[in-house]
């Protein structure tokens with residue numbers, strides 16, 4: 001097997017068909033793309049490029065091959081029923097329209113449920129990585145992170161804010177480098193209670209550029 005097995009992203013990566021990264025097929029596709037661009041994939045500088053690019057894509061799309069339930073499988077009880085917020089989680093993803101990067105930061109917060117079910121702080125950053133390392137749109141990335149937390153931790157509330165720059169809007173097309181897009185996904189108490197939401201927004205607002 002050339003790749004790692006994973007669950008189908010169409011079902012949020014939790015269940016479904018298993019698939020693998022096909023290194024040889026990716027190499028052939030990159031070689032074909034170079035030919036289509038009028039390049040010579042056999043010249044010295046490009047000889048190893050298809051294999052290199054294929055390996056890079058396997059790494060950059062690693063989130064396709066990991067089940068989010070694994071990331072949040074370890075939880076523990078801690079009697080804390082108030083906001084837990086990790087800000088400024090660096091995030092690199094790929095816009096699925098152009099396969100160009102969009103990158104920025106994610107802010108992820110939740111209010112544990114009355115049983116105090118919490119997860120390790122690093123798991124929030126791992127969850128961001130898992131959903132970012134796929135062909136994505138920023139809105140879906142944001143809501144997938146929020147919904148995974150809702151499913152796995154059954155928290156009283158969740159807030160996810162992603163602020164990113166899309167290179168497809170900077171280095172080509174409309175050419176607006178430096179423009180940033182902010183998306184949010186808010187669930188449960190953080191959506192329904194104005195005071196809970198205000199507290200979280202206030203903390204996150206200071207982190208936005």
Ligand SMILES: Nc1nc2c(ncn2[C@@H]2O[C@H](COP(=O)(O)OP(=O)(O)OP(=O)(O)O)[C@@H](O)[C@H]2O)c(=O)[nH]1
Nearest residue numbers: 095096097098136137138139166168169172173174
């Ligand atoms: N909503 C949303 N749009 C995105 C995201 N990433 C890229 N896009 C947009 O996807 C759209 C694709 O538009 P198309 O008209 O199909 O493609 P295009 O001709 O290359 O568009 P231009 O980028 O305007 O040149 C563009 O407007 C992009 O800015 C994203 O994460 N969310």
Ligand SMILES: [Zn+2]
Nearest residue numbers: 095097098168
């Ligand atoms: Zn794009």
